[in-house]
Amino acid sequence: MRDASSVIGQNLSLPDIEAAARIFALLGDGGRLQLVLRCMERPQTVSELAEAAGMSQSLTSHHLRHLRDQRILASERRGRHIYYTIDDAHISGVVQDVFAHVTHD
16 A cells, blocks of 8 residues: 555546545535544444434434445444444544644644
8 A cells, every 4th residue: 555655746547536536525524524533533333423423323324334435434243233443544644634734723
């Protein structure tokens, strides 16, 4: 896997740019971003995420499916429950950098 320093400045393909745009679009929704932030804290179930975000379980599941499809979140079954967590450190880094930017004086 390439890190950001090896990608910046290189010619990116249109499919790479479109894939990045899909991720930014998903993170651009406040509800989905809230789910991502919760999953950065620790693995959580749909019901935990729905309650914390003030969403129905159906809407939460819908958002989680899209976040999983783009590899923003990963899921793991443990007994009767499925736990959601950040798929990799790159996503956490992007989210942390954005919040550092918006809270910077």
